[in-house]
Amino acid sequence: MSKKVQVQTTINGEEVEFLCEPRHSLLEVLRDNIGLTGAKEGCNNGNCGACNVIMDGRLVNSCCVLGVEVDGCDIQTIEGVGSPVQLHPLQQKFLEHAALQCGICTPGFIVSAKALLDKNPNPTEHEVRYWLAGNLCRCTGYDKIIRAVLDTAEEMR
Amino acid sequence: MATNGYKVIGTRPIRHDGVDKVTGRAIYGADIQLTGLLYGAILRSPHPHARIKNIDTSRAESHPGVRAVATAEDLPQAADKLQDLGESIVNLRDASNNVLAYGKVLYKGHAVVGVAATSLHVAQEALELIDVEYEILPHVTWVMDAMKDDAPILHEDMKTTSMGEETDKVSNIANHFQHKIGDPDKGFAEADVIVEREFTTQTVHQGYIEPHNATAKWNEEGQLTLWTSTQGAFMVRDQLIEILKIPVSKVKVVPLEIGGGFGGKTSVYGDPVAAVLSKKTGHPVKITMTRDEVFEGTGPTPASYIKVKMGVTNDGRITAATTYMAYEAGAYPGSPVGAGAGCIFSPYDIPNAQIDGYDVCVNKPKTNAYRAPGATNAAFAPETVIDEICEKIGMDPLEFRIKNAAKEGSRRVDGPVHPRIGCIETTEAAKNSDHYNTPLEKSIDGKLRGRGVASGYWFNFNGGKSAISVSVNSDGTINMLEGSTDIGGSRASISMQLAETIGLEATDINPQVVDTDSIGYTDVTGGSRTTFGTGYAAHATGQALIREMKERASKLWDVPADAIDFSDGVFSYKDEEKKRGTFKDLAKQAGDTGGPIVAQVSTNPDGSGGGAFATHICDVEVDPDTGKVDVLRYTAVQDVGTAIHPSYVEGQMQGGVVQGIGWGLNEEYIYNDAGVMTNANFLDYRMPTTLDTPMIETILVEVPNVAHPYGVRGVGEVPIVPPPAALSNAIYHATGQRLRDLPMSPPRVQSALAKNGE
Numbered sequence: 001m002s003k004k005v006q007v008q009t010t011i012n013g014e015e016v017e018f019l020c021e022p023r024h025s026l027l028e029v030l031r032d033n034i035g036l037t038g039a040k041e042g043c044n045n046g047n048c049g050a051c052n053v054i055m056d057g058r059l060v061n062s063c064c065v066l067g068v069e070v071d072g073c074d075i076q077t078i079e080g081v082g083s084p085v086q087l088h089p090l091q092q093k094f095l096e097h098a099a100l101q102c103g104i105c106t107p108g109f110i111v112s113a114k115a116l117l118d119k120n121p122n123p124t125e126h127e128v129r130y131w132l133a134g135n136l137c138r139c140t141g142y143d144k145i146i147r148a149v150l151d152t153a154e155e156m157r
Numbered sequence: 158m159a160t161n162g163y164k165v166i167g168t169r170p171i172r173h174d175g176v177d178k179v180t181g182r183a184i185y186g187a188d189i190q191l192t193g194l195l196y197g198a199i200l201r202s203p204h205p206h207a208r209i210k211n212i213d214t215s216r217a218e219s220h221p222g223v224r225a226v227a228t229a230e231d232l233p234q235a236a237d238k239l240q241d242l243g244e245s246i247v248n249l250r251d252a253s254n255n256v257l258a259y260g261k262v263l264y265k266g267h268a269v270v271g272v273a274a275t276s277l278h279v280a281q282e283a284l285e286l287i288d289v290e291y292e293i294l295p296h297v298t299w300v301m302d303a304m305k306d307d308a309p310i311l312h313e314d315m316k317t318t319s320m321g322e323e324t325d326k327v328s329n330i331a332n333h334f335q336h337k338i339g340d341p342d343k344g345f346a347e348a349d350v351i352v353e354r355e356f357t358t359q360t361v362h363q364g365y366i367e368p369h370n371a372t373a374k375w376n377e378e379g380q381l382t383l384w385t386s387t388q389g390a391f392m393v394r395d396q397l398i399e400i401l402k403i404p405v406s407k408v409k410v411v412p413l414e415i416g417g418g419f420g421g422k423t424s425v426y427g428d429p430v431a432a433v434l435s436k437k438t439g440h441p442v443k444i445t446m447t448r449d450e451v452f453e454g455t456g457p458t459p460a461s462y463i464k465v466k467m468g469v470t471n472d473g474r475i476t477a478a479t480t481y482m483a484y485e486a487g488a489y490p491g492s493p494v495g496a497g498a499g500c501i502f503s504p505y506d507i508p509n510a511q512i513d514g515y516d517v518c519v520n521k522p523k524t525n526a527y528r529a530p531g532a533t534n535a536a537f538a539p540e541t542v543i544d545e546i547c548e549k550i551g552m553d554p555l556e557f558r559i560k561n562a563a564k565e566g567s568r569r570v571d572g573p574v575h576p577r578i579g580c581i582e583t584t585e586a587a588k589n590s591d592h593y594n595t596p597l598e599k600s601i602d603g604k605l606r607g608r609g610v611a612s613g614y615w616f617n618f619n620g621g622k623s624a625i626s627v628s629v630n631s632d633g634t635i636n637m638l639e640g641s642t643d644i645g646g647s648r649a650s651i652s653m654q655l656a657e658t659i660g661l662e663a664t665d666i667n668p669q670v671v672d673t674d675s676i677g678y679t680d681v682t683g684g685s686r687t688t689f690g691t692g693y694a695a696h697a698t699g700q701a702l703i704r705e706m707k708e709r710a711s712k713l714w715d716v717p718a719d720a721i722d723f724s725d726g727v728f729s730y731k732d733e734e735k736k737r738g739t740f741k742d743l744a745k746q747a748g749d750t751g752g753p754i755v756a757q758v759s760t761n762p763d764g765s766g767g768g769a770f771a772t773h774i775c776d777v778e779v780d781p782d783t784g785k786v787d788v789l790r791y792t793a794v795q796d797v798g799t800a801i802h803p804s805y806v807e808g809q810m811q812g813g814v815v816q817g818i819g820w821g822l823n824e825e826y827i828y829n830d831a832g833v834m835t836n837a838n839f840l841d842y843r844m845p846t847t848l849d850t851p852m853i854e855t856i857l858v859e860v861p862n863v864a865h866p867y868g869v870r871g872v873g874e875v876p877i878v879p880p881p882a883a884l885s886n887a888i889y890h891a892t893g894q895r896l897r898d899l900p901m902s903p904p905r906v907q908s909a910l911a912k913n914g915e
Contacts, residue, residue, distance in 0.1 A: 038181020101645035103178030104416025141811030
């Protein structure tokens with residue numbers, strides 16, 4: 001077992017310090033060390049997007065980032081995008097449009113869509129589809145997800 | 158307010174578990190943390206077929222951090238026993254050997270040894286230190302090769318069952334069955350046009366985003382608790398008690414949220430291994446699969462070979478149809494060929510037909526159910542043959558389908574007679590749709606466009622056991638416990654049926670999916686049965702609550718209970734102003750009328766009610782240079798019975814269509830000559846993304862199911878059935894080439910288009 005490394009970071013606006021092995025991914029750290037299980041492991045190689053988080057303003061697959069790499073970084077996870085008492089407009093629209101079925105991909109989609117709307121508050125359908133092509137959903141056929149994101153953008157403008 | 162005469166049914170409330178799922182708070186199987194938790198990993202066979210000569214785990218066991226190992230020697234050999242899983246049948250000895258291989262490995266990825274360690278990384282390191290000595294055997298990974306006389310044999314003791322009788326022949330063919338109706342030879346003699354074609358489909362995976370997981374805690378009293386993501390907690394319990402040989406009262410299965418199943422989460426894999434490792438270590442043990450393990454070590458749906466022959470008259474009447482269907486079961490018998498046979502011709506009223514089905518073992522993972530199991534493979538064949546026939550006789554393909562449509566009283570080739578169904582209504586709605594009546598515009602950049610249609614049928618399981626337990630709160634809201642795991646909004650659809658029955662709002666019901674100790678036996682969420690079957694129980698629960706509430710009102714008003722009326726959500730006695738109240742009004746007074754109001758109901762409907770029909774229309778654009786097929790427009794039309802929550806009905810249809818598009822255009826297990834899957838990841842196993850799909854239009858045709866109090870018809874499965882055929886027909890109308898082998902991926906389309914130049 002390799003020696004653990006101390007890492008200081010900001011997660012969802014709070015300073016967080018943790019120890020992890022150099023081989024631990026950010027996803028493992030979030031889920032196993034910090035107890036933030038909203039990011040999901042679907043593939044562990046960057047193909048499904050279920051683990052997506054925003055790192056220093058950039059959308060990343062947390063399974064493809066090492067825990068030690070986030071020292072000094074600002075991380076936003078699904079737990080930092082709205083809360084049960086104050087939902088983010090994306091979360092509200094996902095509910096209203098029935099844009100989730102099993103829900104396992106939903107945190108990743110919402111984090112990805114938030115990263116899109118942060119950069120581009122007025123996306124076309126094609127831009128939404130292009131941006132979200134890194135997130136796999138096997139239940140919905142995407143229709144209601146795309147509508148929810150477009151509707152959110154319209155409401156937030 | 159709904160427009161169908163109901164107050165709750167047909168509305169679109171926000172689902173009860175929605176907030177937890179959009180905020181990341183919902184707890185799925187892999188999210189559970191327990192004190193002292195160990196992490197498990199599984200060593201899997203690198204060979205598709207080999208005898209296990211020896212397993213040496215000593216180096217792994219002495220690796221720091223390793224707490225225990227488990228092999229098949231740690232599992233009591235489950236005796237032969239068949240268990241009905243709702244969508245598929247499983248032999249429990251085979252299930253045990255599939256969990257940890259005994260004697261032989263039968264596919265690449267077959268589980269051999271389990272390890273528990275203090276971390277997942279340590280457990281994975283330990284796998285490298287296990288020495289397994291294999292005697293490699295010849296393998297076979299295609300159904301038609303496996304049926305040959307000189308094929309490598311997977312099970313030396315398996316004799317072919319033919320037409321219901323066991324024969325002396327040892328072969329990979331587990332079963333051959335036949336269904337026959339009328340006289341096919343006579344029917345073909347009456348035909349003006351006969352078309353006979355061969356089709357192949359490849360192995361595809363359900364592709365749920367959440368890998369399988371299981372966390373087991375075996376305590377000193379021999380009590381096993383297992384947390385998992387499953388389509389059926391009781392099904393998991395049934396399999397655990399058989400594979401582990403422990404009493405049913407000693408096992409509690411706790412279903413956590415499930416991240417997709419589509420039929421694939423109706424079997425145990427790591428669950429018994431985690432249990433054995435927990436027993437050995439005295440610690441809870443969690444096993445979660447990696448994505449490649451999901452592909453290689455769970456149950457995809459079979460590859461298949463299907464030959465179909467159909468005869469029609471020049472005026473478009475089907476006179477005869479025959480088919481030869483050979484499905485891969487995978488390593489152990491039990492493909493869905495039987496289900497495929499029951500669906501293949503069932504949208505049609507055919508006087509003369511014969512179906513021969515073969516269930517064949519190959520060196521691939523044991524197949525499992527996948528959304529209308531067997532029916533998508535099956536429909537691909539006749540639905541494209543019909544398109545060809547329609548072109549020959551010059552008839553509109555939807556007109557042809559309406560003319561030959563199955564209706565109440567039509568006999569399926571496999572025996573049952575259709576009750577009231579919506580096959581004609583569905584096809585007519587497709588014919589009248591905006592999509593079908595909007596001409597397809599030509600491409601401006603040299604790409605080829607075409608439109609195709611196809612239909613499909615799935616039985617729906619209009620039965621099965623469901624239990625519901627409710628307690629009424631002092632404000633009249635209701636805590637509702639159920640045993641059906643919620644894959645896609647069934648908490649909402651079941652709550653809505655209870656609310657409708659007793660005159661409450663959907664939000665007045667607090668539904669909870671609970672463990673196997675806390676609710677009566679409930680069958681799997683599968684077979685499109687949950688909104689039907691557990692909704693049936695919810696309606697019965699509502700009726701029980703109404704009876705109880707009348708008793709309570711009878712005490713308050715001092716009138717006979719049977720003189721109390723309940724309508725429009727109000728209990729009343731004659732026209733007396735002081736003797737009337739809603740469910741909530743009366744619930745507030747429960748303390749004065751006998752204490753808490755509770756009800757427990759279990760139901761097991763008889764299975765009648767009829768199946769689901771779908772007709773799809775799709776427009777494609779084919780790039781002649783690359784062979785890539787883009788779906789431009791897609792409309793799914795379906796008889797959904799009564800749509801309880803229309804948004805989630807549409808969602809089932811849209812999701813099924815997109816899975817069907819993936820199956821039709823890209824998805825396949827690609828095997829090399831060594832019998833190894835070469836694309837066991839989401840990059841190379843190409844499921845549709847947002848960029849690959851258009852919006853999916855839906856048309857809900859509501860022909861109420863006569864076997865359900867609210868007319869519920871299962872909706873989840875049939876939408877996956879028509880897409881590959883609809884796509885193939887569309888590609889033909891775009892390019893002039895008929896593709897009869899799935900998937901219709903760019904290389905296949907390209908090589909088909911090359912024929913245009915010949």
